[in-house]
Amino acid sequence: MMTRSWGLAGLLAVAGLSLWLLIASPSALLGFDGGKLGVALLVTTAWGSLLLLHRVPRSEFEGRAALGEWRAWIGLGFMLVAVAYYLAKVQVFQGAELWRNPEAGAVGRHLVLLLIAWAVLSQVLSSRWRGAVGEDERDREIARHAADWGHGALIFGVIGIAVTLGLSPASRLAWATPAMVSSLLVFALMWGWLCEYAASAVYYWRDRH
Template structure:
């Protein structure tokens, strides 16, 4: 148990370094481009955290459901993606896939979505038959999925309205590259809201049970 706690402590600064290098974008760190290194650190820390979580017995998770732990990890991962996108919007408006910097950012965003989708599927398979869901878990999951779907639909509708009702003179920024990345952002936003709703509902439920 102590070794597991030690691993969690090590994963926090690793994830923090990954997020810092993605958002701050320093040009060089000890002569090395930290961009790819930061992406690797963020993905590696998330993979390690999910694997550690999948091997931890439920009774050792501080009374929290594995779904709640997964939700908190999802919040951190998707929040990193959303912040990364928002910090790179000027690149999307001014460039396209042929721009090495804009192309790298777009590939990183798609990679984040792919990695999280694969990790979630793998984690679900590892927990199958080991983690028993109760009625509370199913109710929270259903409510959170509704919140996430609503956020995704609202974001897509907002993009459609913006593009459809804005004068052409004001849509110089809306090239095909920007629109493609806005759709990726919509997926990340939907997942972020879903995981945040899941985590907050578990937190509220646990506090209500303890009072």
């Protein structure tokens, strides 16, 4: 148990370092692109998490939280990283042509890698519940309410973008390049997922307490 706790603490420390490298990109300090190192460390953290999950007995997982709650908390962590990274790098999408902007392409690849890592980790987590009841009426009810929060957040984000573009004078829309608008729509999706995972985690937490 002590070794497992130290392993979890180490993974959290590496994840924090990788997030700093992604957001700050201290190339002047390190002498190379810190963003690439941050992505590499995030992938390493994801694989370390997979290894840790494989070593933990399923009974220990089931005793602490349901599958839906594990998914909610891990998904919330991944979405927080993705949203924070996007907000820190949103200025790179101000170019008129996305495919000719290497910085924007790098940010897009990093976000895709984050989503892939979460998808793989989610599948491994689900495999730990194979042969057991992974969802009951409570889980379905929480999922329905959380999805309502996610849909509402997505709709709010899309309407906010539409209103901003529709009501702002053309002289103040120099920032609204096609690349920027498309990135904002992707951000609206991430915002919806973030709110859905957050709502699901809160519902499970309230139900247990």
